[in-house]
Structures are given as C-alpha cells and as structure tokens.
Amino acid sequence: MQETISEPSKRLQNQIPFEQFIEQFKSILQQQFHQEEDINQLSISRGLPPTVLNEIMACNPLSVVIPSEYGGRGTKVHELLTLLSAASYESLALSLTLGINSALFLQPVAKYGQEEAKAQVFDRFLKLRNMGGLMITEPDFGSDALNMQTAFTEDEKHYHLKGTKHWAGLTGQADFWLLTARRKTAAGTLQRDIDFFICDNTQPGQKIVVEEYFENLGLYQIPYGRNILDVSIPKAQRLIPHTNGVQMMLDLLHRSRLQFPGMALGFIQRMLDEAIAHSRQRQVSGRSLFAYDQVQQRLAQLQANFTIVSAMSVKSTQMAGIENDLTLLGLEANIIKTVTTDLMQESAQSLLTLVGAAAYKLNHIAGRGIVDSRPFQIFEGSNDILYNQIGEAILKQMKISGETNLKSFTGNHPLMSLAAERIRKLTDVTINAPVQQRKTVELGRIISRIVSLNWVLELGAKGFREELISGTVALLSQEIATLMSHYSFEQNSIVLEDYQENSAWIHFA
Known part of the structure; x- marks a missing residue:
C-alpha cells in the first residue's frame, strides 16, 4: 500500500x-x-x-x-x-x-x-x-463458498493469491478489494479455513485483471464481471480473525444481511409513494384508482411492507454494531435478508400492476424497480437456500427442546412469543421428522413471517403509528394462514425427465 x-x-x-x-x-x-x-x-x-x-x-x-x-x-x-x-x-x-x-x-x-x-x-x-468491495464467489463455487479454490501461499513479506472470482459488485471500479482464499499446503491441498486480504488495486503486484464484464440484467450502474487473481499482498493487509476465518466470514455476512433493511426501506417507500400518487391521479370509469377496493388492498400491502421493514431496521440497529459478534445470529440475519428482499420485489410488482403498460419500461421506476430488486433475492445467499437454513435451524431447536407442536414451540421462543398468541389457532400443527426439503423451505417462510410479526408488534409497543401496525398485523396474519395451508397440503410432485412421451396435446384434440 x-x-x-x-x-x-x-x-x-x-x-x-x-x-x-x-x-x-x-x-x-x-x-x-x-x-x-x-x-x-x-x-x-x-x-x-x-x-x-x-x-x-x-x-x-x-x-x-x-x-x-x-x-x-x-x-x-x-x-x-x-x-x-x-x-x-x-x-x-x-x-x-x-x-x-x-x-x-x-x-x-x-x-x-x-x-x-x-x-x-x-x-x-x-x-x-x-471505494472497496468483496470477492468471495467463484465460477464453480457460488453458495458453496467453503470449497472455494482461490489459494494462497506466503513468503517472508507477502501472501501470494491465485484464482478466479466473479459477480463481485464494482468489478473494475473499486480501488480496494477484500479477497478470500484458502491456504495451500506443501502437499498441494487446500486447508478448510478461509483468510481475508486487503488488495490495493492501485499498487504494483496487486492489480486484479478483469477478464470479462457481464451484461447484468438490472443494477446497470454497478459493474460486474469475472476477475483473474494473481496478486502479491503485503502481510500487513491480512485481516486477523478473532477465532478463525470461517467465523469471521459468518460475522461479516450476517452483519451485511442485517443491514438490508436500510436498502429496502427507501426503495419500498418510493414504491409506496409512487403508487399512492398514481392511484390518486389516474381516472378509470369516472373515478380515481384510489377509490377501488382492490387498489386499496394493494396500497395497504405496500404500507405493510414499509412497516415490516421499519421494524427490521430497528432490530438491525440493535444487533448489527461492529462491536458485536454476529456469528451465531444466522437465524435473525437470514430472516431479515429473505423477508426484506421478497418485500422489495413484491412492492415493485404491485406498483407495476397499478401503473399498467407505462410501467413496463426500463426507464420507469416500476419496471426498473423489478429488475433492480430481483438480484437482492439471489446474492448473499439465494432466498430458497436461506429459507431452508431457517427451517433446518428451527427443526434442530424443536428436536433439542423435545417439542413437536409448532404452536407450543413458537409460544416459548424469544423471537416469536409475542406473535404466537395472535396466531395460535393457525400454528396448532405437529411437525413430524423427517421433513422433506420442500417442506423445510416452507417452514422457513412461515417462521420468517412469524418473527416479522413479532418485530412489528414490538415496534408498535414503542409508539409506531397504530394504524400502520394494526393493518400490518392483519396482513401478516393472513399471509401466515396461507403459508400454513400450503405446509399442511401433502404433495410429492417430481420432474419427469422424459416428459415429452405421450404429452403432445395435439394428439388429444
């Protein structure tokens, strides 16, 4: 440096x-x-x-x-x-x-x-x-970060890193990068632990080569691409973990996920403001869209999304300080990341529906909002994967506690006890092991909404506007009821690889 x-x-x-x-x-x-x-x-x-x-x-x-x-x-x-x-x-x-x-x-x-x-x-x-960014993801190891193949060796003064990274935001633009790699042993194998290094892209020997820029769909203002690493990093630029590198990575990623409400809140508020303004101005059959009951339903849902993310912002403020070790807060971090990003995409879709054809343009706030918010459900852990992790965490806790009834379990859980009383009739089901992965994902969605409801109730107790709280409680309860219905419905549909056989409709016309 x-x-x-x-x-x-x-x-x-x-x-x-x-x-x-x-x-x-x-x-x-x-x-x-x-x-x-x-x-x-x-x-x-x-x-x-x-x-x-x-x-x-x-x-x-x-x-x-x-x-x-x-x-x-x-x-x-x-x-x-x-x-x-x-x-x-x-x-x-x-x-x-x-x-x-x-x-x-x-x-x-x-x-x-x-x-x-x-x-x-x-x-x-x-x-x-x-500016600075982070490179973890590799072409063959996306969510499987622990098996990354970028390797490093060291001499007296430097660490030498070689590998390939892709989909790092600010590719070719950032001056600094945090690079992740695994130590290469004398035998040529890679150790399990992960190390982080500060790479100063402006200095000789630390220049990262951008092999390709991606034509990313949405978020046009942020460059992404594939990067070739062959750099020599001074030893003072290695991050020092408090325990080990894997836990440092968990602390980092959990803190990042806990800060998603900041990005989500302003975006959802913009979707809400645009939706209200358009609904008041647009006249259909002699009255404004705002007067239609279905439009009121959509606007109420947008306000609920705003309220939920506001509650999550309060929780993040309480948890996400750098003085805190977030290694063990995976449940909270995953819930906040999945719910906020789902609500972002849902809010953009609602605005597009209200505006109609004019919103189906990339330079309209709704059309742009759909393509810009969609990646948030994918990066830092695809939401399906994170919902599965939430479900697995809850199943593990239920097994340890010896509890199989979801109503009883949620009523005694510190993240859900306040909400549990409101939805006790909905959650009176028995969770029998083993649980299919698709059902584990559904359980993760249910738990994420129950925790969200709990946080909304806590926000209401602090004095947040009562009408927003009550409307959000009603809509969240309705969503939990729908999710519970899905969970209770047994189905084992599988894909048929040879589905074309005896499936051409024209033969039956």
Missing part, C-alpha cells in the same frame, strides 16, 4: 449533526438525479457518470462507517441504515454501491484490519473518495 497521504482529519463531517449531514446528502441526490441529470435515463445506462458519482461522494457518505479516531462519523448503525434508505429512495444501484463499500469492505476492515492497513485505507476513503 502507498504511504499515508496525511494524518486523518479529526474535524471532517463527523462534526456535523447527523440530521444536517443526511439532509445535505439528500439535497445532492436531488440535484444530481433530478436537476443536473435524469435518473430515469441514468438508470438504463451502464455505469454512473464520473461527474455525478464525484458530486455524490464529495459529501463523504461513507464516513458513517469509518471510526471516529480515523476521521469518520463513528460506525453508528442507525446512521448507515438511514443513509442507505435515502440513497435507495432515488437509486437502488447507488444504495447497493454504498452498501457494498460499507458492509462488505469498510466494516470488516474496521473490525479485523491491522492498524497499519486501517489508517491508510480510511484516509484514502475520506480524502480521495476511494
């Missing part, structure tokens, strides 16, 4: 009250996306114009995840979630860009980085507006 540019400023924007800081940020977004440029056109072009990005980064938004001793605002979770929400109201791609920098680079560096590396990284982020 290069020499430190200067001592980190102790009086940067960390001295500005947060309310003023976030209003300045929103003002810059308004100016750049609605006055200087048209966000609807920017969002269908690859990349974000450097002039726009420079203006946005000039207010140091990432200072919210830099410790105060290095000139930042002090890594307060509520500030980060508010920042991500403000960004996603205007641009989901911008919010994800900030989220990648925050959760997948700066927070891990702040928690696990060596002092020499931290001082230089944070200084360059604050003074030169640098």
Whole structure:
C-alpha cells in the first residue's frame, strides 16, 4: 500500500449533526438525479457518470462507517441504515454501491484490519473518495463458498493469491478489494479455513485483471464481471480473525444481511409513494384508482411492507454494531435478508400492476424497480437456500427442546412469543421428522413471517403509528394462514425427465 497521504482529519463531517449531514446528502441526490441529470435515463445506462458519482461522494457518505479516531462519523448503525434508505429512495444501484463499500469492505476492515492497513485505507476513503468491495464467489463455487479454490501461499513479506472470482459488485471500479482464499499446503491441498486480504488495486503486484464484464440484467450502474487473481499482498493487509476465518466470514455476512433493511426501506417507500400518487391521479370509469377496493388492498400491502421493514431496521440497529459478534445470529440475519428482499420485489410488482403498460419500461421506476430488486433475492445467499437454513435451524431447536407442536414451540421462543398468541389457532400443527426439503423451505417462510410479526408488534409497543401496525398485523396474519395451508397440503410432485412421451396435446384434440 502507498504511504499515508496525511494524518486523518479529526474535524471532517463527523462534526456535523447527523440530521444536517443526511439532509445535505439528500439535497445532492436531488440535484444530481433530478436537476443536473435524469435518473430515469441514468438508470438504463451502464455505469454512473464520473461527474455525478464525484458530486455524490464529495459529501463523504461513507464516513458513517469509518471510526471516529480515523476521521469518520463513528460506525453508528442507525446512521448507515438511514443513509442507505435515502440513497435507495432515488437509486437502488447507488444504495447497493454504498452498501457494498460499507458492509462488505469498510466494516470488516474496521473490525479485523491491522492498524497499519486501517489508517491508510480510511484516509484514502475520506480524502480521495476511494471505494472497496468483496470477492468471495467463484465460477464453480457460488453458495458453496467453503470449497472455494482461490489459494494462497506466503513468503517472508507477502501472501501470494491465485484464482478466479466473479459477480463481485464494482468489478473494475473499486480501488480496494477484500479477497478470500484458502491456504495451500506443501502437499498441494487446500486447508478448510478461509483468510481475508486487503488488495490495493492501485499498487504494483496487486492489480486484479478483469477478464470479462457481464451484461447484468438490472443494477446497470454497478459493474460486474469475472476477475483473474494473481496478486502479491503485503502481510500487513491480512485481516486477523478473532477465532478463525470461517467465523469471521459468518460475522461479516450476517452483519451485511442485517443491514438490508436500510436498502429496502427507501426503495419500498418510493414504491409506496409512487403508487399512492398514481392511484390518486389516474381516472378509470369516472373515478380515481384510489377509490377501488382492490387498489386499496394493494396500497395497504405496500404500507405493510414499509412497516415490516421499519421494524427490521430497528432490530438491525440493535444487533448489527461492529462491536458485536454476529456469528451465531444466522437465524435473525437470514430472516431479515429473505423477508426484506421478497418485500422489495413484491412492492415493485404491485406498483407495476397499478401503473399498467407505462410501467413496463426500463426507464420507469416500476419496471426498473423489478429488475433492480430481483438480484437482492439471489446474492448473499439465494432466498430458497436461506429459507431452508431457517427451517433446518428451527427443526434442530424443536428436536433439542423435545417439542413437536409448532404452536407450543413458537409460544416459548424469544423471537416469536409475542406473535404466537395472535396466531395460535393457525400454528396448532405437529411437525413430524423427517421433513422433506420442500417442506423445510416452507417452514422457513412461515417462521420468517412469524418473527416479522413479532418485530412489528414490538415496534408498535414503542409508539409506531397504530394504524400502520394494526393493518400490518392483519396482513401478516393472513399471509401466515396461507403459508400454513400450503405446509399442511401433502404433495410429492417430481420432474419427469422424459416428459415429452405421450404429452403432445395435439394428439388429444
């Protein structure tokens, strides 16, 4: 890494009250996306114009995840979630860009980085507006990250990494990367544990080669691609785990998933605001869409989505600080990630339905919202996989407790006891082992909604608007009832590989 540019400023924007800081940020977004440029056109072009990005980064938004001793605002979770929400109201791609920098680079560096590396990284982020990302996924090992093949060896001063990574957000754009690799033994095998390294892409010997840029569907402003790693990393740039590398990775990923409500909240609020405005303005058969009962149902669901993610934002603020070890909070992290991302996609679909054909354009907020929010259900763990993990975790807890009745189990669970009383008639079923994987996934969805209901009730107890709470409770209860009905219905449908045999309809016409 290069020499430190200067001592980190102790009086940067960390001295500005947060309310003023976030209003300045929103003002810059308004100016750049609605006055200087048209966000609807920017969002269908690859990349974000450097002039726009420079203006946005000039207010140091990432200072919210830099410790105060290095000139930042002090890594307060509520500030980060508010920042991500403000960004996603205007641009989901911008919010994800900030989220990648925050959760997948700066927070891990702040928690696990060596002092020499931290001082230089944070200084360059604050003074030169640098960016950073994370490379875990490999072409043959996506969700199976523990079997990654990127390997490293070491000499007296450096670690040497070789491998291939793909689908890393900010490919070819980030100045810094967190690279993951497994140690290569003298026998040529790879150890099970995983190590993380800070790669300074601006320095000789640390340049990552972009072999291909992907034509990603949606999130056009973020470059993705396939990267070839053959780099030499100074030893001061290795992250130091508190226990082992696998647990460090879990802590990192769980913290990232817990911060999804920040990106989701602003996006869902935008979908809601657009839906209300359109429904009031659009006239059908002599009255506004807003007057139709089915439209009211959709708008009520959008408000419920907003309320659920608001409750999750409160929970994330309580849990996601870098001072906390999140290794064992996989259940909470997976629930927050799956539910928030499902609600993002659902909200965009609802807006598109209300607006109609005009929304089926990439440069319309609804059409763009559908393709931009869809990847959130896939990256950092496909939702089907995470729902399966939620279901497996609950089945394990039920086995340990000796409980087979879902009503009794949820009534005694700290994450669900408040909600359990509201839905006790719905959950009076026996869970008999073994459970099919498809049923485990369904159970994961049920549990995620019960926990969501619990958090909404907790939010209501804190004084959140009562009408929003009551409407959300009703809609969540209805969804849980539907999911329980699905779970109780037995079916073992399987695919027929030779399905074409005796299945041509024309023979039966």
